[in-house]
Amino acid sequence: MSKGVNFSRPLVISGPSGVGKSTLLTRLLDEFNKDASQPYFGFSVSHTTRGIRTDSKGKKEVHEQDYFFVDTDTFKDMIAKSQFIEYAEYSGNFYGTSFQTVSKAQVNDKRCLLDIESQGVRQIKRTGLKPIYLFICPPSLSALESRLRARGTGESEDTIQKRLKTAIKEIQYAKKPNAHHFVIVNDDLDRAYQIFRQVALGHRKGERAEGFELAEDRILFDDREKAGLVFEQVEDDAVDETLPPLED
Numbered sequence: 606m607s608k609g610v611n612f613s614r615p616l617v618i619s620g621p622s623g624v625g626k627s628t629l630l631t632r633l634l635d636e637f638n639k640d641a642s643q644p645y646f647g648f649s650v651s652h653t654t655r656g657i658r659t660d661s662k663g664k665k666e667v668h669e670q671d672y673f674f675v676d677t678d679t680f681k682d683m684i685a686k687s688q689f690i691e692y693a694e695y696s697g698n699f700y701g702t703s704f705q706t707v708s709k710a711q712v713n714d715k716r717c718l719l720d721i722e723s724q725g726v727r728q729i730k731r732t733g734l735k736p737i738y739l740f741i742c743p744p745s746l747s748a749l750e751s752r753l754r755a756r757g758t759g760e761s762e763d764t765i766q767k768r769l770k771t772a773i774k775e776i777q778y779a780k781k782p783n784a785h786h787f788v789i790v791n792d793d794l795d796r797a798y799q800i801f802r803q804v805a806l807g808h809r810k811g812e813r814a815e816g817f818e819l820a821e822d823r824i825l826f827d828d829r830e831k832a833g834l835v836f837e838q839v840e841d842d843a844v845d846e847t848l849p850p851l852e853d
């Protein structure tokens with residue numbers, strides 16, 4: 606499988622809770638990390654203080670594989686020791702990415718994948734990491750809500766409402782010029798995955814890859830019209846924030 610020019614840069618993936626980030630990432634790892642002796646991607650495992658989830662099929666998340674599940678005291682101790690590239694409180698829990706897990710994910714020419722929310726994206730932009738930023742956009746706010754409810758991971762109504770509120774903030778951030786290099790609308794999963802895998806393989810605008818040609822736009826929307834409709838559903842952030850240009 607051909608790798609593009611951006612393969613050597615970490616890929617920061619963000620998007621509202623329930624939009625399908627884990628679903629896309631699981632597919633990617635199933636396709637490209639099957640050969641355990643030659644994996645394409647290194648996944649930066651985040652730390653969190655949230656509880657371990659069990660999905661509707663009874664499958665439980667695994668410590669050190671899905672997340673490092675730690676208590677709040679341990680998390681705060683790591684903050685005090687400056688061990689995080691980014692961290693944030695999100696829907697009542699802490700989430701963070703440690704320097705150590707990113708360097709571990711990049712050994713042997715693997716591409717490091719980071720699953721981060723928008724506060725974390727802002728923090729990473731202040732570091733020297735120089736990643737590619739990808740936003741996964743829901744096809745609509747109502748579709749996002751249905752996914753959160755249908756996922757069957759047992760979140761309370763209160764948690765779902767908190768996640769939807771946070772989703773609006775994430776979309777407000779994504780609307781800003783220079784927030785992300787790529788925006789993929791996860792409407793039809795198969796179609797979204799075809800584009801996601803090209804971005805993950807490091808291909809970029811103007812580069813031809815397996816029949817897929819990225820647009821000439823500086824920031825690629827796989828479906829500008831649909832993303833635009835979702836962006837219109839949320840008002841602009843009251844905080845007037847100008848983002849510095851993204852590095853090509």
Ligand SMILES: Nc1ncnc2c1ncn2[C@@H]1O[C@H](COP(=O)(O)OP(=O)(O)OP(=O)(O)O)[C@@H](O)[C@H]1O
Nearest residue numbers: 621622623624625626627628752756791792793794
């Ligand atoms: N394109 C899609 N169409 C319909 N349902 C989808 C699509 N993509 C993912 N889903 C479903 O939406 C639900 C949420 O997906 P997932 O858990 O991958 O989201 P997430 O972005 O990783 O959430 P979190 O940030 O909370 O971990 C899952 O039940 C998944 O099967």
